[in-house]
Amino acid sequence: MKGTVGELGEFGLIRELTARLPSTPAVELGPGDDAAVVAAPDQRVVATTDILLEGRHFRRDWSTAYDVGRKAAAQNLADVAAMGAVPTALLLGLVVPADLPATWPVELMDGIRDECHVAGAAVVGGDVVRGDVITVAITALGDLRGKDAVTRSGAKPGDxxxxxxxxxxxxxxxxxxxxxxxxxxxxxxxxxxxxxxxxxxxxxxxxxxxxxxxxxxxxxxxxxxxxxxxxxxxxxxxxxxxxxxxxxxxxxxxxxxxxxxxxxxxxxxxxxxxxxxxxxxxxxxxxxxxxxxxxxxxxxxxxxxxxxxxxxxxxxxxx
Amino acid sequence: MKGTVGELGEFGLIRELTARLPSTPAVELGPGDDAAVVAAPDQRVVATTDILLEGRHFRRDWSTAYDVGRKAAAQNLADVAAMGAVPTALLLGLVVPADLPATWPVELMDGIRDECHVAGAAVVGGDVVRGDVITVAITALGDLRGKDAVTRSGAKPGDxxxxxxxxxxxxxxxxxxxxxxxxxxxxxxxxxxxxxxxxxxxxxxxxxxxxxxxxxxxxxxxxxxxxxxxxxxxxxxxxxxxxxxxxxxxxxxxxxxxxxxxxxxxxxxxxxxxxxxxxxxxxxxxxxxxxxxxxxxxxxxxxxxxxxxxxxxxxxxxx
The missing domain is CATH 3.90.650.10 (PurM-like C-terminal domain)
Known part of the structure; x- marks a missing residue:
């Protein structure tokens, strides 16, 4: 892929980002509509969000876009797992400069997709806007499969x-x-x-x-x-x-x-x-x-x- | 409230932002743990995300922080409603400069909270980091109450x-x-x-x-x-x-x-x-x-x- 995200345009970039996303049985409706629909068989959904900035949470000279994607997805999916839940889905909000090579967000998404695959989840939605600082906002969802959520507040003396x-x-x-x-x-x-x-x-x-x-x-x-x-x-x-x-x-x-x-x-x-x-x-x-x-x-x-x-x-x- | 978000610190600001958040019957576990737990009685969850930047999506000289919060929440909650779902929960990722008056994110959250109240949803989680450009990343969740999601793809000639x-x-x-x-x-x-x-x-x-x-x-x-x-x-x-x-x-x-x-x-x-x-x-x-x-x-x-x-x-x- 050649050119910058500015040359590709918002809709062109979204097309590239969503083109190679696989689905899972939990995904009833993936990217492209007003919202996604994800299975929540447990009748409860676990949800967590994190926001990462270039320069603060990652450096482009230290990490590839693919690695940033893996890491950004991992830290949210780990939060879901730490509740005792199985990760099911992930949403991505992305800010990218217009002069950024278009390969960067595409490889970022590859990393997010692959980390989701490891965790058993799927990318189901997102938003992309132009801005000066690369910003990766991720929300991960999960299913408790009938078990109580394991919070931080249940530790007891003797454990x-x-x-x-x-x-x-x-x-x-x-x-x-x-x-x-x-x-x-x-x-x-x-x-x-x-x-x-x-x-x-x-x-x-x-x-x-x-x-x-x-x-x-x-x-x-x-x-x-x-x-x-x-x-x-x-x-x-x-x-x-x-x-x-x-x-x-x-x-x-x-x-x-x-x-x-x-x-x-x-x-x-x-x-x-x-x-x-x-x-x-x-x-x-x-x-x-x-x-x-x-x-x-x-x-x-x-x-x-x-x-x-x-x-x-x-x-x-x-x- | 006096001072900047830098003076208040990350944990101080999160405390202020979550202190006045009401719950709803759909919230099984609110902010403060690795992830939130939200009721999804329909066994499916509707999810959508948007990311807004100062200067691009809002201007501080045109809109108060409260109004930015109302609007940012509204556009996500409307996406949930447009699937035919009832909004249940919202998560917020927030980037704020250290020299921003602490009242700004607090009033933003008041706006988000009040718009959630109008839509019947609750703020259940978030993340706050320091950065140069105010960035508001919102994810909204909803419940279909047993009905099929209404997508963009079902229109028929004669409708x-x-x-x-x-x-x-x-x-x-x-x-x-x-x-x-x-x-x-x-x-x-x-x-x-x-x-x-x-x-x-x-x-x-x-x-x-x-x-x-x-x-x-x-x-x-x-x-x-x-x-x-x-x-x-x-x-x-x-x-x-x-x-x-x-x-x-x-x-x-x-x-x-x-x-x-x-x-x-x-x-x-x-x-x-x-x-x-x-x-x-x-x-x-x-x-x-x-x-x-x-x-x-x-x-x-x-x-x-x-x-x-x-x-x-x-x-x-x-x-």
């Missing part, structure tokens, strides 16, 4: 805290990229394209998880949300985390304790949940701590002490 | 074309504002705050509408979408439109045929539908034409001739 998925890989990759390197590849790839364990969300609900969230702001920060919503304390043990040797090497090279990435790095979209102690957890879940009674601050401890969660993310706070 | 709601009022208000005037108030108000006939969407589905859309790009342009999707021709009669005397006066003052606003002006979010000829339409529907067999271009005629739809809107096309 175990367990996690599945990757921790600290995206942050380590970010550290590598921000120092001008492109390797080790595995970590750079993890930063560009997270792999949330979508299946683990509904599986945790099935196992009886009492609370759950995906790790987007950092493990300690996100467990802090559970601790606050559930009015409990959460105690983690550093020895229960597995820091890969290569991550330690990067940490040494850049002068950062890799445990900082594991405990404070977000964007890998691991899924962390609390379970009653009697639940037998499948092998891919790692027990990393336990839930205690609330007793003042801090609400999350690591080896009994507060963790300096420097990775906690306030979009307005940074300068 | 009548009927419309309900306002036509051309927003465009006339835009013409007034763009010439530096603030009156006549009724048209300026219509531009700032459309009043879509939400109830008419599900009612039309009940009456047996064969196709339906809301008028967002302009009546002729939107009927063109129905003509194309249904593979029919649509013939309108100019004499069947009611141009208010005050709109004619504005047209004379600014040198524009007011019928241009009625036929090409969007953003009032009137609802236009096709019905089998035997359907008895309630008084608020105005029959404006009929559906014929497709026969080459143009697909929409006015008094038998093509209409120069100068108001047709391509977000990339304008310079």
């Amino acid at each position: 175990v805290v367990a996690v599945t998925g990757w921790l600290g890989w995206s942050a380590a990759g970010h550290a590598v990229l921000s120092r001008g390197f492109r390797s080790p590849r595995a970590f750079v790839e993890a930063h560009r394209r997270p792999e949330p364990p979508y299946h683990a969300g509904p599986a945790a609900a099935e196992l009886g998880a009492t609370s759950m969230t995906d790790v987007s702001d950092g493990l300690v920060a996100d467990l802090g949300h559970i601790a606050e919503a559930s009015e409990v304390r959460i105690d983690l043990k550093a020895a229960d985390f597995d820091v890969p040797a290569q991550m330690s090497d990067i940490g040494q090279a850049v002068g950062v304790d890799p445990l900082q990435w594991v405990l404070s790095g977000g964007e890998d979209h691991a899924i962390v949940a609390t379970f009653p102690p009697e639940v037998k957890l499948p092998a891919r879940w790692r027990v990393i701590g336990e839930v205690g009674r609330a007793g003042g601050k801090p609400q999350v401890t690591v080896d009994g002490a507060p963790w300096d969660t420097a990775g906690g993310w306030d979009h307005f706070g940074e300068q | 009548v074309v009927a419309v309900t709601g306002w036509l051309g009022w927003s465009a006339a208000g835009h013409a007034v504002l763009s010439r530096g005037f603030r009156s006549p108030r009724a048209f300026v108000e219509a531009h700032r705050r459309p009043e879509p006939p939400y109830h008419a969407g599900p009612a039309a589905a009940e009456l047996g509408a064969t196709s339906m859309t809301d008028v967002s790009d302009g009546l002729v342009a939107d009927l063109g979408h129905i003509a194309e999707a249904s593979e029919v021709r649509i013939d309108l009669k100019a004499a069947d439109f009611d141009v208010p005397a005050q709109m004619s006066d504005i047209g004379q003052a600014v040198g524009v045929d007011p019928l241009q606003w009625v036929l090409s002006g969007g953003e009032d979010h009137a609802i236009v539908a096709t019905f089998p000829p035997e359907v008895k339409l309630p008084a608020r529907w105005r029959v404006i034409g009929e559906v014929g067999r497709a026969g080459g271009k143009p697909q929409v005629t006015v008094d038998g001739a093509p209409w120069d739809t100068a108001g047709g809107w391509d977000h990339f096309g304008e310079q």
